[in-house]
Amino acid sequence: MHTVITIFKKELIDTLRDRRTLLMMVVIPILLFPVLMAVVFKVQISQIRKAEEKKLRVGVLTYGNAQAFRDSLLSREDLQIREDIRAESTQELIQQDSLDAAILFSEDFDRQVAELEEGKIVLYFKSTKDQNITRSRLRPLINDFEKRLLSERFEKLSLDRKIVSAVRVEEHDVASIKEKVGQVVGGFLPYIFVIFCFLGGMYPAIDLGAGEKERGTLETLLTTPASRFQILVGKFSVIVLAGLVSAAVSMTGLFVAVMQFRSLPIPPELLDVVKNILAPGTLALIFSLLFPLSIFFAACMLSLSIFARSFKEAQSLITPLNIVIIVPVFIALLPGIELNAKTALIPILNVSLAAKEIISGTIAPGLLAEVYVSLVVLAGASLYGCARWFEREKTMFRES
């Protein structure tokens, strides 16, 4: 045990002094979310605000109809009305960005309305521009106009407005906000920490395996009384720790990002849920799932790394694993994929699905136990495989 601790301590110091590892393990995960969210939110908000405050250039053709509506449009300060347009060229004008939208009345609009028919109004807009805010600014004006026409109509016919609605539907969603957020965030969060659990351990794994070969230090280590298994466990622990730290740091980054945007119009219930997710109990449960998974990752990466002759070769062997890991995590994001007796046995996918349910607060203890058992078996088997791999002369002294 003393030897394992000696190796662990040395490898930890060595790893913490490596800038590449620190970058991957701490800096990127902690900065990713705050920076990403800051950039996305700020850009989006400023765009929306700009679109909302912009004076819209609207082409209006009434053909002498709806005089009151036309006057109300002309009196608005947030609209610049142009009436010198032709019906055929409206679309083109919007495409060319000479206009933001156009409202075209049918030529006999007033007559149709008066005869209790539908009067036709065509609204031209470009949904891909300004996040479709143009439409949402103009539509209420038209709706108000319609309401006014309807009330006039009801009054004329001496009818009660209520007769037009035959059914009133009241909807009650029994899903708690925690569950709803769990479905959305719960799918996304495991994605983050499973990936970082892998990425955080990647550089230490490469450095402690192939790096040791490349620097020519492996031979000297093997001539000490430390057994290969002790060397393996010492190195292994550092990789597992790095993966877990990286996952934890990424969660901290997320927390910082959420706190940073408290001023935004995020519903307080949602913030509560996020805080709930980041509560010690939930996190402890999630990390207890990540622990055996990180052992599995460490075994895979260290096996490949010690097999490689150089840092570069190890990198090219391990990097494709990224994609292999993303697939099950991504599958967990698909609708309809749920934790059951079968999916609880599939590595990575089971962690993603279980984490999702833990966050939603709907995890079944039986399935959680099954996930644990399958993960522990996987971790044990991969550690055993890695130990056997370390004993192989061909692996340790692989030469070109």
Place this chain on the structure above:
Amino acid sequence: MIVVKQLTKTFKLSRQQKRERGEDLSGSTIDAVREVSFTCTPGRIFTILGPNGAGKTTALRMIATMLKPTSGTITVMGYDVARQPQEIRRRMGFLTGSTGLYGRLTPNELVKYFADLYGMEKNEYQRRREELFALLDMNDFANRRIGKLSSGMRQKVSIVRTMIHDPEVVVFDEPTVGLDVVTSRNIIQLIRSCKDAGKTIVFSTHRMGEVSLLSDDLAIIHKGQLCFNDTYEEFLGRMQTKSVEDEFIRLVEEA
């Protein structure tokens, strides 16, 4: 004392290796070392001389318990490599020319690391460390990162790393490869001082100058087999050519 008897190491050839070697090798294995026997006695320098790829490193790695012999036996200080590898490693120092160091550690940290791996007592470690650091004049850079040291300084760290646990047996596998004259001299001095201290020394090289400078006993290895194994004096006495180098080439070509 190292006793090597009928030592053989067979490697399986990979598909690529077979292709590269052409048709002269029909089998799927190659003997890197074949039926080699020799004895290294304490207080004498045993030199293994051979061209590149002759099997020197494989033989030394088996003595250092890194590789397992396919057949034959090796005992080091009375311990068997197959059954008591830990005992041997505790008593052995191993230094090669291609040995690297951990660049992000300081000499102090590195030496302490190896002392801990060798299970040294704290007092004993401190005594040895002070002795060796003073001897090699290393106190000035003991706390600087190894990655920032000159090659000469690094070589000194390597030497302390090898000798910190005061090994009874020291294996040098081409220790001067890639070193300049000054740093090579440090190694030569180290080997001599090991001899004076009565340690068992195995030293492999392909440099003739070092052979004549250091050898007490000499083994010449070629294609995995010994073609000479006796004292260096005997080698000189039996020489049929003018120089040590010519004699080595003659023996290798005859084999």
